[in-house]
Each structure stands twice: as C-alpha cells, then as structure tokens.
Amino acid sequence: MTHQIIIAGFGGQGIMLMGQLLAYAGMLEGKNVSWLPSYGPEMRGGTANCNVIISDEPVASPIVTEATAVMAMNRPSLDKFEGAVMRGGLLLINSSLIDKKASREDIEVCYIPANEIADQLGNSRVANMVVLGSFLAKTGAVSPASVIESLKKVLGPSKEHLIPLNEEALKRGAERVRECVNR
Amino acid sequence: MTHQIIIAGFGGQGIMLMGQLLAYAGMLEGKNVSWLPSYGPEMRGGTANCNVIISDEPVASPIVTEATAVMAMNRPSLDKFEGAVMRGGLLLINSSLIDKKASREDIEVCYIPANEIADQLGNSRVANMVVLGSFLAKTGAVSPASVIESLKKVLGPSKEHLIPLNEEALKRGAERVRECVNR
Amino acid sequence: MARVIFDEERCKGCELCTTVCPKGIVVMARDRMNSKGYHPATVIEMDKCIGCAFCARICPDVAIEVEK
Amino acid sequence: MARVIFDEERCKGCELCTTVCPKGIVVMARDRMNSKGYHPATVIEMDKCIGCAFCARICPDVAIEVEK
Amino acid sequence: MTKVFTRPKSLTDKPFHYCPGCTHGIVHRLVAEAIDELDIRERTIGVAPVGCAVFAYEYFNCDMQEAAHGRAPAVATGIKRVLPDRVVFTYQGDGDLAAIGTAEIVHAATRGENITVIFINNAIYGMTGGQMAPTTLIGQVTTTTPYGRDPGKAGYPIRMSEMLATLEGVAYIERVSIHDIKHINQAKRAIKKAFETQLAGKGFSMVEVLSTCPTNWGMTPVEALKWLERNMIPCYPLGVKKEVK
Amino acid sequence: MTKVFTRPKSLTDKPFHYCPGCTHGIVHRLVAEAIDELDIRERTIGVAPVGCAVFAYEYFNCDMQEAAHGRAPAVATGIKRVLPDRVVFTYQGDGDLAAIGTAEIVHAATRGENITVIFINNAIYGMTGGQMAPTTLIGQVTTTTPYGRDPGKAGYPIRMSEMLATLEGVAYIERVSIHDIKHINQAKRAIKKAFETQLAGKGFSMVEVLSTCPTNWGMTPVEALKWLERNMIPCYPLGVKKEVK
Amino acid sequence: MSKVLMKGNEAIAEAAIQAGCRYFFGYPITPQNEIPAYMAKRLPEVGGCFIQAESEVSAINMVYGAAGAGARVMTSSSSPGISLKQEGLSYIAGAELPCVVVNMVRGGPGLGGIQPAQSDYFQATKGGGHGDYHLVVLAPSTIQEAVDLVMEGFDIADQYRNPVMILGDGMLGQMMEPVEFRPLSSKRELPPKTWATTGYTGDRPRNIINSLYIDPQVLEEHVKKIYQKYEEIKKNEVKVECYNCEDAEIIVAAYGTTARIVKSVIQKAKQEGINVGLIRPITLWPFPTSTFEEWAQREHIKAFMAVEMSMGQMVEDVRLSVNGKKPVFFYGRTGGMVPEPNAILAEIKKVIGGVLR
Amino acid sequence: MSKVLMKGNEAIAEAAIQAGCRYFFGYPITPQNEIPAYMAKRLPEVGGCFIQAESEVSAINMVYGAAGAGARVMTSSSSPGISLKQEGLSYIAGAELPCVVVNMVRGGPGLGGIQPAQSDYFQATKGGGHGDYHLVVLAPSTIQEAVDLVMEGFDIADQYRNPVMILGDGMLGQMMEPVEFRPLSSKRELPPKTWATTGYTGDRPRNIINSLYIDPQVLEEHVKKIYQKYEEIKKNEVKVECYNCEDAEIIVAAYGTTARIVKSVIQKAKQEGINVGLIRPITLWPFPTSTFEEWAQREHIKAFMAVEMSMGQMVEDVRLSVNGKKPVFFYGRTGGMVPEPNAILAEIKKVIGGVLR
Ligand SMILES: Cc1ncc(C[n+]2csc(CCOP(=O)(O)OP(=O)(O)O)c2C)c(N)n1
Ligand SMILES: Cc1ncc(C[n+]2csc(CCOP(=O)(O)OP(=O)(O)O)c2C)c(N)n1
Ligand code: SF4
Ligand code: SF4
Ligand code: SF4
Ligand code: SF4
Ligand code: SF4
Ligand code: SF4
Ligand SMILES: [Mg+2]
Ligand SMILES: [Mg+2]
Secondary structure, three states: OEEEEEEEEEOOOOHHHHHHHHHHHHHHOOOEEEEEEOOOOOOOOOEEEEEEEEEOOOOOOOOOOOEEEEEEOOHHHHHHHHHHEEEEEEEEEEOOOOOOOOOOOOOEEEEEOHHHHHHHOOOHHHHHHHHHHHHHHHHOOOOHHHHHHHHHHHHOHHHHHHHHHHHHHHHHHHHHHHHOOOO | OEEEEEEEEEOOOOHHHHHHHHHHHHHHOOOEEEEEEOOOOOOOOOEEEEEEEEEOOOOOOOOOOOEEEEEEOOHHHHHHHHHHEEEEEEEEEEOOOOOOOOOOOOOEEEEEOHHHHHHHOOOHHHHHHHHHHHHHHHHOOOOHHHHHHHHHHHHOHHHHHHHHHHHHHHHHHHHHHHHOOOO | OOEEEEOOOOOOOOOHHHHHOOOOOEEEOOOOOOOOOOOOEEEOOHHHOOOOOHHHHHOOOOOEEEEO | OOEEEEOOOOOOOOOHHHHHOOOOOEEEOOOOOOOOOOOOEEEOOHHHOOOOOHHHHHOOOOOEEEEO | OOEEEOOOOOEOOOOOOOOOOOOHHHHHHHHHHHHHHHOOHHHEEEEEOOOHHHHHHHHEOOEEEEOOOOOHHHHHHHHHHHOOOOEEEEEEEHHHHHHHOHHHHHHHHHOOOOOEEEEEEOOOEOOOOOEOOOOOOOOOOEOOEOOOOOHHHHOOOOOHHHHHOOOOOEEEEEEEEOOOHHHHHHHHHHHHHHHHHHHOOOOEEEEEEEOOOHHHHOOOHHHHHHHHHHHHHHHOOOEEEEEOO | OOEEEOOOOOEOOOOOOOOOOOOHHHHHHHHHHHHHHHOOHHHEEEEEOOOHHHHHHHHEOOEEEEOOOOOHHHHHHHHHHHOOOOEEEEEEEHHHHHHHOHHHHHHHHHOOOOOEEEEEEOOOEOOOOOEOOOOOOOOOOEOOEOOOOOHHHHOOOOOHHHHHOOOOOEEEEEEEEOOOHHHHHHHHHHHHHHHHHHHOOOOEEEEEEEOOOHHHHOOOHHHHHHHHHHHHHHHOOOEEEEEOO | OOOEEEEHHHHHHHHHHHOOOOEEEEOOOOOOOHHHHHHHHHHHHOOOEEEEOOOHHHHHHHHHHHHHOOOOEEEEEOHHHHHHOHHHHHHHHHOOOOEEEEEEEEOOOOOEOOOEOOOOHHHHHHOOOOOOOOOEEEOOOOHHHHHHHHHHHHHHHHHHOOEEEEEEEHHHHHOEEEEOOOOOOOOOOOOOOOOOOOOOOOOOOOOEEOOEOOOHHHHHHHHHHHHHHHHHHHHHOOOEEEEOOOOOOEEEEOOHHHHHHHHHHHHHHHHOOOOEEEEEEOEEEOOOHHHHHHHHHOOOOOEEEEEEOOOOOHHHHHHHHHOOOOOEEEEEOOOOOOOOHHHHHHHHHHHHHHHHO | OOOEEEEHHHHHHHHHHHOOOOEEEEOOOOOOOHHHHHHHHHHHHOOOEEEEOOOHHHHHHHHHHHHHOOOOEEEEEOHHHHHHOHHHHHHHHHOOOOEEEEEEEEOOOOOEOOOEOOOOHHHHHHOOOOOOOOOEEEOOOOHHHHHHHHHHHHHHHHHHOOEEEEEEEHHHHHOEEEEOOOOOOOOOOOOOOOOOOOOOOOOOOOOEEOOEOOOHHHHHHHHHHHHHHHHHHHHHOOOEEEEOOOOOOEEEEOOHHHHHHHHHHHHHHHHOOOOEEEEEEOEEEOOOHHHHHHHHHOOOOOEEEEEEOOOOOHHHHHHHHHOOOOOEEEEEOOOOOOOOHHHHHHHHHHHHHHHHO
16 A cells, blocks of 8 residues: 655645654554655745655655645645545545635545644644544554654654644544545 | 978077977968977976978878977987987987987988077077078078068067077078088 | 825735834734735824834835825 | 085076175076076185075075084 | 835835845845935846845846856956946845855955945845854854854854955945844945945945844844844944945 | 074975075975974975965975865865864965965954965966966056056955954964065064964964065066065065964 | 664765764755755764855865865765866866765756756766766665765775765755665775875875876876776676566666656556666766666667656766667656656657557 | 967957957966966957956856846866856856857866866866756867857857857967958857846846746746757757768767877878778767768778877767767877877777778
8 A cells, every 4th residue: 555645735834744744653654655845945934745655665756746645734735736636535625724625526525624623722733733633544544653653753852741732633633534524 | 391390498598489480481481380389387497399380281280299300409309309300300409508419310410509609699599590590491491581571570670670680690500501411 | 194005915924014113003913814824014093103104114025105 | 614505406596695695605606507507506705604594594495504 | 195105116016035024125125225216227237146135136126137156246247347337236145245255255345346235144044044154143053053153163253344344446335234223224325325336436335234034043023133233233343344435 | 513504304305396586485495494393294284275386295295285276275174174183284375365265265264274374475376477466566567467457457456464364263364575584584483473373273374475476577586576575565564464362 | 773764865964974974064055955954963973073164165175175184074065066066076086085975956057946856967977077087976766775875985985085976856855764874785995094194204105185297198197097996986886776677668767866756657657568667877977888788688678768857968878878779768857847757658658659669 | 361370379369359259257277378368468459358357266257247248258268267167157058148168178187287188078068067058169170260160159159148168278279370360251140139137228128147947847948948949059050070081991080189180190091091081070069960970871981989188078979979880989198198190090000900800
C-alpha cells in the first residue's frame, strides 16, 4: 500500500508539521516515507503545501501528482489540489475556512470544521491536528499513537504539556470523520 | 619563397624591433608576413626572441621551428637556436658578444662583430641594425629601403634624425657580411 | 477638517500606523479581514483627525492617503 | 675594523647601496660584469668601512654581508 | 479637500511583497518621493539588488536593471558612464552592499562615481531566511550565529558609512533611521540630498538607512522599530559622515 | 670578526627574480628578519599573492601557499582557522589587495582575523606591465591611464590603511616606507610589531609599505626612491593608523 | 544505527561532520541554507569552525587555504554562487587539494529561480573553470545516498587530492527522508597529508601549495600527471545503477531526483506493458560510459532517452557513450519545472511508436 | 583601405572601436594587456569611456549595466579572469543583453602559466556559468579574421541579444600580422534597442533588464524562448573552413592558431604523399556539426583527428558530430605547449598506419 498525500493551506496553519508528523510516524512504523515541501523565495506567508509518501515499497519519486489523499486547509488549496486526488481517493476539507463544496464525484470527500473543533478545544492552532485525526481514521496510514510519539520528538520535553491537547484534537478529528457523509 | 626567421638575444638589444622592421618591410613589399614574439611573465630582462615569416604564400603557422635564417645576438641565443636552422640555412652570429663558434656544418654561418661596428658608428644600440643589414644582404628577404621606411613609421617624426645612423648601420652590416667567410 | 483613506487591500495589519497617530484614532479593524487574511487598520473617529499624515508616513505599504 | 662582502652574482647593479654609504666607498665595478650582465657594486677602500651595514640594509637583493 | 499625502508617482501601483511592517516599504516610498519632488523620474534609472528588495524593479516606476548579488554599484557605473546625464541609483541591502559587494561599493565610492546609493542596513540577510550580515550586532542570534554573534569568531559589525567616508571620491554620506516620524522625515531629506548631490555632479552619494526585519528578528513590526532604536543606533550612530559642499 | 649583517634564515638561497632595484626585495628581507628575530619560522605559514611577488613562495623559507589574485586574506583565514597556533601572513601588492581583493581584506580586517598582512603599495601593477593601481597617484601615467590618472574618470588614490583603520577588528596598522635607511629601520620595526600583534592574539595587523617599481615607473632605482619620497608620501602619510594596546 | 528523518540539506551537513569535516566556509543562498545553518550550530560542538564568508569567492578561497593546511573542509552553494567559485575550483584542482563542494542546483541562467534544476551539469562535469581539470561529481538520488556519497566523497577527495562535487538540487535539499549514518562499506587506505602546510620544522621538505608553473613544459607535465590520476579515477570510481534494463526496449538515462521520477514512470509503464530501463549515473564525472556502451550493444535495446531538468546537457555524454549505436532522444523540463511522470511516459511512447515499431 | 601591421590584441581593440564599441571595462591580465591599454588610449579620442574595473567580476557587471543601457560594450580577459566572469556572463545571457567578451586563453588550471592554450573550450562552449544558456563563440585563426569576427561579433550580439565570445590565445594576441579594417561584407538589419534602460519617458513601456523569473513556469518559457533564438543562430551563423578535404584520407579538426599549425602540417604531409584535410570550426558554438556529418559519410575519409592545445575538449564535439561513423582520434599539447608540426604529422601517420592501412 502506498499513501500519496498532499497537505495544503496558509503558512502558519501548521501544514509542514502535519506532513512531517505523518512521515515521522510512518518511519517509526517501519515504512518507507518521504516529505517534500514546496518552497518559495519569500519569508512572507502565502500558501504552503507539502507532499508525503508512506509506502511499503521504497519511495521512487517524492512528488505527489496523483494523491490518494488531499487535506485542504484553506480555499486556495482546495482550488489548487482538488484535481490531484486520484479516482477513488480521499479529499478532506477544512470546512471552517472553506465554504465551497467539492465538485468531483469520483472521490470521497469529508468536511471537517477543524477550526471550530479546535476552538472548542481551546486552541485554534490545533486545527491541523483535527484534520490529521480525520485522515488517520479514514486511511489508517499510520496509527495515532505513532503520530503522538513523533510529536513528542518534534516538540521536545519543554513542550510535553501540549501532548494531551494534540491527542484530543486527533481524537476529535477521528470522531468527526466517522459522522461525515461522503459529499 | 618563404623566409622563416628567428631573431634572439638579450632584452634591450632591440630584438623585437628587428623582427617588426622585417615584417613591416615585407608588408610594404606586398608579401605575406607575420611576427611572433616569445613573451614571458617578467618585466625583467632575460632573453628575448621572435619569429618572423616573410612569404609569397599566405602564412600558415607563425611559429618558426625550422628557420631559413637565425640571428643570434648573444651566447644563450646561439646555444638555443643553432639547431633550429634548417639544412642549408643561414646563421648570423654577433661575434662581439659571442666568442663561441657554430658547430653545425650543414648551414651557412657568418660572424658579425655587430657591437664593435655599432660602437664605431658612435652608438652601440644600433648593433641590431648592423646584423639586420647583414641578413638583408645575404638573403634579400626585403630591401634595406623598405626597412628604413618601416623604421621611419616606427620612430615617428620626432626621431627622424636617427634615420641616417640606422641607414649607415644597415650598410655596414651588409658590407661586413660580404667579407664574411662561411665558418 | 481632514480625512484619511485606507486602501484596506494593501494593508498588512502591521499596526505601525496605530503607534504614531497623535490623536490615537488609528486602530485595527478586528472585525474584518482583507483577502490576504490581514485585519486592516482603520480610523474610528475621523472627525478628530488633524491630517498630520503621520500614519501615512510610517505605513510601509503606502496603504494610506490623507486629505485636508 | 669592518668588512663588507658582495655576492657579485646576486648583484643587479641597481646602485642603491652606493647612495647610502656614509663613507662614500661603495661604487659600481664598471670593469666587470656578472653572468646576468650587470656591473656589480663593490667597495674601493675597505679600510674606511665602519660596518654600519647601510649598504646591506638597502640592498634589494641581499647581496651584501657585513663583518665587524 | 486636497490630498496632503498620496502615493508618489515614482511608485508603480503594484503592492509590495514585503512582510507586514517591513521598513523596506517606507524607504521605497521615500526614494520615490524624492524622485517626484526633484522631477527626475523620466531620466532616472534604478538598479535593484539581490535581497528582499530584488523585486524593486516592479515598484519603482522608472527604467530599472536587476543586478547580480552585490554588483549593483558596478552595474550602475556601466549605466552612468553610458548615460552620464541620467540619474542612476542603486538600492542595496547589507548582505548585498557590505558583504559580497564590498569591492564594488568601495571602488564606486573611490572612483567618485556620480551615482546615488540607498543602503538598507537591517542587520540581517532577510531574503535567505535570517543569516548573519556583516552588520549583525554582537550577540545577535541569526541562523548562522545560533549562539549569538561572537566577534572572536564572526567578527565585528561593519560601519560602512564611516569606512566609505574615508574615501576621496565620496561627496555625501549620511546614516539615517526610520523608526519614527521625525527620523523618517530626516531620512527623506537625506535621500533627497543624495540625489541632489548627483544632480550637481559632485560624485558618489550614499544614504545608509537603519531598517527592520520583523520576520527574521522574530518580533512584531512595532517591537522591531523599538529594537532598532535601542540596539542599532548605539552601534550605528546617525548623522552626516561626509559632505562635500 | 663577526657577521653584523647577513642573509636571514627565513629567506631561501634562491636569488630574487625582481627587477634591479625593486624594493620588493628589501621588504622580503625585512619580513624574513622579523620572523628570524621572533624565532617563529617553523610555525609560520606564508601566503603569496598574484603580482610580482607571486614567487614569494620560493623565497620565504617556510611553508607557503600561493593564493589566487586578491584572495590571500581568505586563504590565510582558511589556514589560520585550521591551525590557530601557527603564525600566518600574507604578502600582497596594491592591485592584489586594494583592487580585486578589496572585499577579502576588508572582511579579514573586520573579522579581526588574527593574521598579519604585508601590503606593498607601489602605485602600479608591476607584474602585468604597468597598469593603473587603485593607489596610482593623480596625474600618474600608466598603460591604462595614458593621459595621466584623471580622478574624474579613473577615481582617486585609495588609502587602504586609513580605510581599514576604521574597522573594529583591526589591532594594528602602520604605513611605512623604505626609501632610506631610517625608514627601512622603521619599516622593520613595524613589520615585527605586526607579527607580535598576531602572536599576542590581538587580531588583524597590517603594514603598508610604500615601495618602488623602477621598471614601470620608467626610472632608475635611485630616482624611484626619490620619486617615492617626494610624491607618494604626501599622498600616503606615514605612521601608525591604529594600534590596540 | 537507527534511522532519523532529516532534510536533505541537514543530512548532508551531518554526513560531512561524521566524515570528519571540521571546517565549513559558506555564503547563504537558497535552496541550501540549511547546510550552513546546521554547520554553524554543529561545528562548534565538535571543535570545528564555521565561517560565513563575505562571498562565495572568499568562501572557496578559505576552503583552498584550509585544505592546503590539511583539513577536511567543505563548502556549499547553489548555481550563481557556484559560478563565482569557478576560479577557486580551478585553483584547487590545479593545486591538487581535496575538498567537498555541494551544489544544490536551481534554475538558471542568471538570477533565474530557486526551484530544482539540473542545468549546471555542464558546469560541473566539463569544468566551469578555466584549464584542463575535472571535478569528481557525485549525484545522489536519495537522502540516504547523499549521506553515503558525502562521506565517501571526502575519502575520494583525499585519496586523489582532487575536489569532489555533490550535485543535488533544491528538491533533494528540502525534502525529508529517513536516513542512517553508517560507516562506509569500503575502507580506503588514505595517504597521509604530508604535503600540507603545517609549518616547516625541517623533518620534511618545505611544503608549497601552488598551481603556477611558468614554464609550459613543466605545466604540461603537471597537467598530465593530474590526468593520469583521472585515469585512475575513471578505472576505480565509476558508480552507476542499472534498473530494469534486462528486458527493456528503451533505456532512460537520468540522474539525481529526476531518476526517482523515472523510476515511478517505469512502474507505470510496466502496468501498460512497456518495458523501460533506467541507467542512473551516480558519478557524473567519471561518467559510466562503458555501461552505456554495453547496453547499446544489446539487441533488445532499441533506443536511449535522456531525461533531465535542463535543456539537454547529460544527453551529450549519453550520446558520446552510445556513439551512434542506437538513437538517443531527449526529454527535459527546465527553469525549476519538474518533469511529470505522465509526460515522460508519453515521450517514451512517442519514441517507441516512432522509432521502434 | 590599406593594411597595417598590428599586434592581435591591438587589432582586436581597434576592430571593436571601428564596430562602434565605445565602452570598455576590463582588468589587467597577461596575455591580453594590450587590449585595455589600447582602449584606454583610443576610447577618449572617439568620445568613449574606458574603465579599469577593480576586478573581473566588476568589469563584467559594468558590461551588464552598459549593455542594458543600450551601448556597444566589450570586455577582455584571460582564463582565470574569465572564470571570475562566469556568474556575470550567465546573467547577461539570462537578461538577453548583447556584448563582446574576449578570452585570450592561457594555460591552466589555476594560476597555470601565460603561454597560449585552448583549454577553456569547454568553459566557453558548454557554459562555464550556471543554467541553460550559450555564448556565441568565435575562434579566429589570423589577426585579419580576428578583426572581422570582432566586428561581426558585435552585430551578432545585437541581432540575437546574446553575449559573443572571441576565443583566442596568447599567440594570436601577441603576434603581428598585416590587417585591414574593412566594412563587413554582410550588412545586417539590426533591431533597434527599444528594450534599453534609457529613461522611462512614457513613449514606450517601462524597460526592465532582468533574469529573475520566480515562477518556474515563466522561467522555463523564458529559457525556451532563448533556445529558440539559439536554433536561429545554429541555422544562420555557423562558420567553418574546410581545407584540402576533397581528397583527404583523414581529416584533422582544429581551430584558432592550432589550425594554422595544422595547415603547415598539411603542406608537409602533401610533400610526403599523405593527403590530410582540415575542418576548422570558426564558430565553436554553434559548432559546425553538419560539416562533420557530411564528411564523415564520405568513403575516402577514414578517420578524424582533433588537434588541440588542451587535454581534449573540442574532440567531444567532433565525436558528437561524427557520431560513430568514423573513428575520432585526438592529439593535444597543453599548459602553454604549442603542438609541433612534426609531432602532429607523426601522429597522423600513426593513425593512418594503425587504422587505415
Ligand atoms: C551570488 C549569490 N549569492 C547568494 C545569493 C543568495 N542571496 C539572495 S538575497 C541574499 C542576501 C540578502 O540580504 P541583504 O542584502 O541584507 O538584503 P535583505 O534581504 O536583508 O533586504 C543572498 C545571500 C544570490 N542570489 N546570489
Ligand atoms: C584573476 C586574475 N586577474 C588578473 C590577473 C593578472 N595579474 C597578475 S599580477 C596582477 C597585478 C599585480 O599588481 P600588484 O598586486 O600591484 O603587484 P605588483 O606586481 O605591483 O607587485 C594582475 C592583474 C590574474 N593573475 N588573475
Ligand atoms: S492623519 Fe494624523 S491624526 Fe489623522 S489618522 Fe493619521 S496620524 Fe492620526
Ligand atoms: S501601517 Fe499600513 S500596512 Fe500597517 S497597519 Fe497601518 S495601514 Fe496597514
Ligand atoms: S657597511 Fe657602511 S661604511 Fe661599510 S661599505 Fe657599507 S655602508 Fe659603507
Ligand atoms: S644594492 Fe645590492 S643589488 Fe644593488 S648595486 Fe648594491 S649590491 Fe648590487
Ligand atoms: S524577510 Fe525581513 S527584510 Fe525581508 S521582507 Fe520580510 S521583514 Fe522585510
Ligand atoms: S615590475 Fe616593478 S614591482 Fe615588479 S619586479 Fe619589476 S620593479 Fe619590481
Ligand atoms: Mg539585510
Ligand atoms: Mg603594485
């Protein structure tokens, strides 16, 4: 099985981190992984996206052109990457920031009000973890436990206290996606 | 007919000028000519030499490896270029500064006490013109008149007064070489 | 009588203009966002404006015009 | 009592040494040439030498040694 | 009502790409205002650097050349020698002017090249993500001085204005700041005077502008202005460094 | 009788290739004497320039690297950082140090690189046959200023010592001359002090030596020394430009 | 040793440190800035020294100095900065000094862009500097390979006293993959650096680092000596991967990240019943000429196609190797555009359709 | 017009002036110092401007500025200096500016020597700088040809908005030959420089000289547009001399001064009854590929041999052109050594003996 994932949104939404956590978790689970950011000349916000591959096979090209899953965290991302989802693939839409509906019929689409859920959790910055939770629940690409373990490494001991919040966010995302209807 | 000439001596002996005058004169006479100096990194004296070709044909390589004539103005030059004279070619030796005799038997060798002759003319700097005069007399490569015309161009009007001295030097060189016996 | 005009699309919400207004009337419009996602600066009590153009002079994005 | 020794092969005939000798005893040997074609510097009246080493100190080619 | 403050004509309509609160924008506007006031836009040619101001050619509403990193003074020299009656200016960052372009700025200055240089000293490499610049302060943390700039290893902040002021070809050099309105006004006067120096054919003129990089300094724009005032000005004293009357 | 003056041990036996009367030779000897007197030859590494002194590696009797034109300070930096307990010096001409190598010398100085620079200012490019150097005097005729150096076109003589002395990393800079015995002795003291500065770990040290190029100046060696005294010293005042005690 | 997830640039920096590199001289440029940043942080921890030079020109000359003093030393940059290093590289090669130089290539010419490209192939392999010389050019395709090649690169540099270039691109530098820092499989006997300028204490001849040979005869001998070394390198150091060539009708030549994309294409092609092989030069210089020669002689191989992120540079070396035995095609994207698998596949089909069937 | 006897370097400088070049930015280096010296003297006489830049890097960037402002402008240097100009050349090509750059090649690598060499062929023709671009490279063999090519070079540069390199060597620069400054035989319609930065007065769009294209798609388009120009150049501008090829058994490929030596060899060989041809590329880029292709198909031609003052650089282009149809040999001297006619002849005989008979 090969997961070919695109994650996209505003700079500042934690897009790159989502990808890195996935890749890290995949590695912890003994899979082949790669993470590829799109990088620009500018320090100055704008959109950010990254490609993640998690596979049982060695990773050939780290570029994802046909995604098994796309996580669109804002409107421009949806516009840009909806077409990249492969037939039968998964599209996760952060419906807190995206009022538009997906137009494709040959894929599975879930709407997650990630910012709202995060706000409920008391920290809007974990919206990314909510969507990630949804993704994990849908695909089983890696286990939430591996993601949390990865997060521990990334945050370091000084930010250990943030772990429960993130765990909760993953869980809420997972719960929410179970309710979600295809389109 | 192609004259392939090497002129060699100390820096300061007017070696480069001899060559340029020959080339210039050849050009004035409608021949194909080239002049090629050997150049070094150093501003600092040492030996100098140049290659001159005067030919009815277009000049292919400007490098003279087999010379129809060599003018050796000092001892190191003789050592270095005696071997470059082609069989039957001409070797002119400034015997004022070179006490050695040529060793080759298959070429024509003339000894010109150029500095002495120049000193007699009251200016040791025209030793080069003396040897050039000998060369012209021996080979007829170009006419002395063409050389003098070239010299006028090179010296410019301000040094016009030096022309008679140089003319005389050419003449004395020519006279001397008539007396000279092959080795 | 003076008036400042904000080009809200150019505004990047840096807040520099809010720090120099001698009348303290320049504030950030927390209630709206421009298309780049910034809360733009605005003036609340325009009648207090003296047209000194300090706000405009410090704005790095030339988002402010002043009339008098 | 002092003595200067010229390494005539190193000498390039620049004449700098001749200009600094307080005794004026350093001169160029016009009668001979070294293998590079230079007239070397030399001292004519060595007994006048005071060993000040001025000549050596200005020689750009380190061609002079001085004993005392 | 009449406009008492409006966008200068020497700026195009294009919105700046700079980060929020980056003072590059202020200096752009001051340069454009000076050009407007002197009414020289039609005969001005600008040279953009490599640095955050790399797109300056999209903003200044005059003919522009984009130079290689650090080489703007050489490029300006080429232009000015061909078109001596045009007004030529460069706009350069501290990495551009004070590091890779050191030889070019020193020699444009010593040649007395009749150009105007706008030098943005923000104590950092903005565009490449916050490396040490030659002007980075002692102790300042950057990506290439992660433990703070240690002069024993990474050298001392370089005062380009003072250094260049020792050169005979220099007609006018002033260091200014833009951390408040008073200083912005002073900066504007200096920039205008620099162009006037060129118009008078007096030789090389330069204005060093202390500037902020909120993004790579890791501060809000407002904090950054304060940091500039408190930390940069003591190291880089403001004022005229040389003026040939 | 004992030798009161003899060839320093830090010179090899190889005769110099310099033109007759060229003062490069004097400075070579002074450097070698300083190294001898400080007894540091075995731990000294020299960097030769591109210029007439390009063969310096054949003369200094220590390990040597030959640098690309102008880059000696960067090369010396590389060596010194690897071997901080060695003594590293560069020997550079004015084309090398003040033209193509401007950025390298400025930044070695501002970094306070603990090296010693011997800077030969002969107001000309000797090796390449007499072109203008940045230090060429106003009015001086060279192959690239055939009508005499016109500052309006070719700029002003650059005073590197004064310029570098503005930099914080500099521990010691002095300008000396070698046109007579008194000044040769002073030059020797300065060179020695420069090495001592390095030995004390104080940072960047440089001695600028006004020097002659009889060949390209078109003078006899004796005339050249006089010309130096009369024309160069007024433009390049001798003395200590900076000294950190 | 366990695996860690790292950015290519950081992994390359760490690999250098693990290979004993203690000196780094660099100048910022995208997309390789993580290398100097990592070095600035790590080198002081291991007793090394990082300097941000005032320019790429200075950086490469600091490298020259440090290498001459016997150190393991590295610099890195990207295309415009590498152009500025050309004089220095020629000097280092001429003076026979070992060092490692990383070029994370971006789109050119001029200021160009900052997205991945392979348009510096000519510069890297043919000598962007003046004179007769070569760099050893290593082109990793994965981060793991980058790590391994950096470590081996230092050994190669030391063994042959020649600069080694790691030719990557922005993609390799920016992406993350799991990587293991493992000892090199092949231990080399490295000659002691008796030539280094460490101080002339008399126990060896005086050491001079130099590339000036004013007598042309001596310079020629020097160059010929270097070229003998190059023959050794050609004999010993060629690295190449052949993938799926056995049953292929067409062989694609690609290196670095492009080769990864081609591998994806090969998998796709298989599904469509097309058999495509890949020859992936790992050493770009020395080029795996004989590998191409051999496959060019096989009957089942009908054509070659070079795929590059350039307007066609390595393709010349492919043509030189194939030497007219089979047609050689080219497909490239440039300026930071990365070739898409589908486009490559389409191109392959076009070749197969037009030429083979 | 009458002939004058001139040094190659001076003739090149005068040719530039006669071609309307009024700006020269240079830095001294042997063996081309007569060019800046001549320019320093002559340019003020014709209302032009000479600057001795502080370095080659500055010089090429002054050229960039002056060319952008619409001037005819030139710079000259020799090998190490040309290496330093690589970034600038890439910028000039990327910004599509016209200029003429002279490289009087000397032996390398590194500081090398100052005697004539051809070891910068790769650098000149394959792009010593970064990115996808080419210089037009003209290689005169005589001083007359140098003069003609410099004059035409300015036209070519202007016509295609691309830098043109004159690739000579110390021998060509230092020797004297009679030369005539004559108008170009082919007049070109040169496009007006509407793109030059002369001041934005409103009668045309604002002019920007630039090579930055941050969007890779746009950069790719830009590069492709430049490469379309290159196709035009390949079609229109190839220059080559074929000498004595009709009855030859072997064709020597040589350019510049080496080709002159080969001509001497051909005369010698004739006397010994050996028929040797010469293909002399005058444009090194674009390379006269089709000329080689055509002769390679002739039956009487048994082999090719490249003769160069290098370790073998142009020989690659010869091989690429001959494409395996005939064997291609190489003979070279390097480091400033000039191949001797007898040695070349011996080499030719060896080839003929070993391969042909
Ligand atoms: C030759 C070269 N080296 C390095 C770079 C990368 N680079 C781009 S901008 C920059 C530094 C910018 O810093 P600064 O000049 O201070 O401008 P700022 O961004 O701070 O305004 C560097 C090093 C380049 N483009 N070209
Ligand atoms: C990159 C480069 N540019 C130019 C040269 C040619 N060159 C050799 S020496 C020299 C100048 C020497 O002048 P200076 O440094 O003043 O030393 P001097 O000969 O006067 O002692 C130049 C330009 C070179 N070798 N390399
Ligand atoms: S013009 Fe002056 S008073 Fe009015 S809003 Fe701006 S700063 Fe305040
Ligand atoms: S200064 Fe300008 S950009 Fe900043 S908040 Fe005010 S209006 Fe907006
Ligand atoms: S040591 Fe003094 S006194 Fe003796 S010769 Fe030399 S300069 Fe004259
Ligand atoms: S100073 Fe030295 S080189 Fe000059 S003349 Fe005297 S001994 Fe000879
Ligand atoms: S990175 Fe810094 S200098 Fe660059 S635009 Fe942002 S704030 Fe300004
Ligand atoms: S050219 Fe000048 S600097 Fe060079 S050795 Fe001769 S006199 Fe000395
Ligand atoms: Mg900056
Ligand atoms: Mg000099």
